[in-house]
Amino acid sequence: MKNTILFIYNWVENKADQFIECATKTTVDCIKNALNLSGFEVIPLNLYNIAQLRDSIKQINPTLAFVIAEGFLDNPETLFDGSGSTLIREILAEMNVPYTHSTPSGMINCRNKDITYKILRETNVPVPDSFVLPNATLFKNYINDIEETIAYPMFVKPTGGGNSIGIDNSSIVYNRHELQAKVNGLTALIGDSSIIIETFLSGREYTVGVMGNFTTTVLPVIAFPKDYQVRSYKIKKTESKDKNNIEVFFYNDPLYQKVCPIALNTFSALKVNDVIRIDIKEDSLGNPMVIDVNGSPSLAPGGSLAFMAQNMDISHGELINMLLWESMQRFKINPTPELLRVKEGINLRIKHYSENFVA
Structure with missing residues (x-):
């Protein structure tokens, strides 16, 4: 067909x-x-x-x-x-x-937070200090090493997965008892998958999308409320319906210009394609660090990526076709006349972004 x-x-x-x-x-x-x-x-x-x-x-x-x-x-x-x-x-x-989206190797780099952190750390992209617990049954064998590497409070999450699975207020742990309880809770939820334990970053959280291949565009930066400590799945569902508490920073803002190089360097270091969304959080001194990279970010109409596009006057439907265009260009597939018309309709709206930030 x-x-x-x-x-x-x-x-x-x-x-x-x-x-x-x-x-x-x-x-x-x-x-x-x-x-x-x-x-x-x-x-x-x-x-x-x-x-x-x-x-x-x-x-x-x-x-x-x-x-x-x-x-x-x-x-x-x-x-x-x-x-x-x-x-x-x-x-x-x-x-x-x-x-669409990244190659198998690119997906591996994004979907496994331990691999993500290792690659980013080696390429001087800032990430929090972390320790990988390969199996929950080995917790007692590793607890001393964990505590020697990471100071309390710690943040505990699965190495795989997205959509904040296993992440809630109990992910912040202040002592060994809470750490053991969180590890047990994750094991009950996702089985014996590996767990990453990292320094808890107390600053503000941001998310930003990067789209493209031959040229890459950093979308507007979304900043979440300063009092958010943990963006759980429940909070994300609330955000999708009400974005009044979310700030958006554009290409001419100092915050955007601080986050943009981190986003572009992350895209390059992980060798990904088409689109990613990067979660960034500040430490207590305001230093931004990458805490997650999603190689297949949500394309829901109420999701963060769609909201970034909306703030560039790009509709959800146009966002989907932008991604389709990028994938077709990568595989050298000729676009249809219909897709060409859609793409031409949004070129001017992203021009000033791509002109200012091209990888």
């Missing part, structure tokens, strides 16, 4: 716990409607397992796969342990199907 986009996503009726990474029905519908503007036929696929993916590719022979799925619904662990988004792209590459 020619001129077809295979739109791959994960959706379940109840997004709780292990399925927190799944998209909502609203997000799926909005992305599908946006992709319809591209002039391609859009075939949706709610991804359950590898066999389903392979069969769909053989049947459809898509021009490109637009992938927001984080893993396979039949194997929920792949949704949050960092393996799913990588494996999907490995299969697509093996079957010669172009795809």
Whole structure:
């Protein structure tokens, strides 16, 4: 089938716990409607397992796969342990199907916080001091090493996954008892996946998107309320509905100019493609540090990336087609006339950003 986009996503009726990474029905519908503007036929696929993916590719022979799925619904662990988004792209590459977002290696670099931190630290991008606990059952073996490396208060989170899975107010721990309790809680939630324990940064949190390949654009910086200590999934849901407490900083602001080099250096160091979203937090002295990099950031209409685009007068539908354009350019796929018209309509609105910050 020619001129077809295979739109791959994960959706379940109840997004709780292990399925927190799944998209909502609203997000799926909005992305599908946006992709319809591209002039391609859009075939949706709610991804359950590898066999389903392979069969769909053989049947459809898509021009490109637009992938927001984080893993396979039949194997929920792949949704949050960092393996799913990588494996999907490995299969697509093996079957010669172009795809959106980063390569398998780029996804590995983003979806595993221990690897993210190691690469960024080696390339002089600021990150907090951290310690990786490979397995919760080894906690007693490592506790002395952890406490020698990281001072209390510490921040505890899974090394894999996104959407703040396992992250809430209990992630800040002030003593050994609280640290043990949080490790036990994460183990109950996500099994024996590795855990990263890092210095708690008490300053303000920001998030910023980077889009592009041959040239890269840093989107406006979103700054969250100063009294937020932990941006849990619950808080993120509230933010998506009410952004009155969120500040936005543009290219001519000193804060944007402080964050922009960190964002561009992160994009370069992790060898990623198309789009990423970077979470940055300040320490007590106001020094910004990268605390997370999402290689497949939420494309929900109420999400941070869409809000950044909105502040550039770019609609959610145009944002989706910007990402599609970048992926097609990377794979040297000729755009349709419809996609060309959409892209031309937003070029002027991003021109001053790309002219000021080009990697």
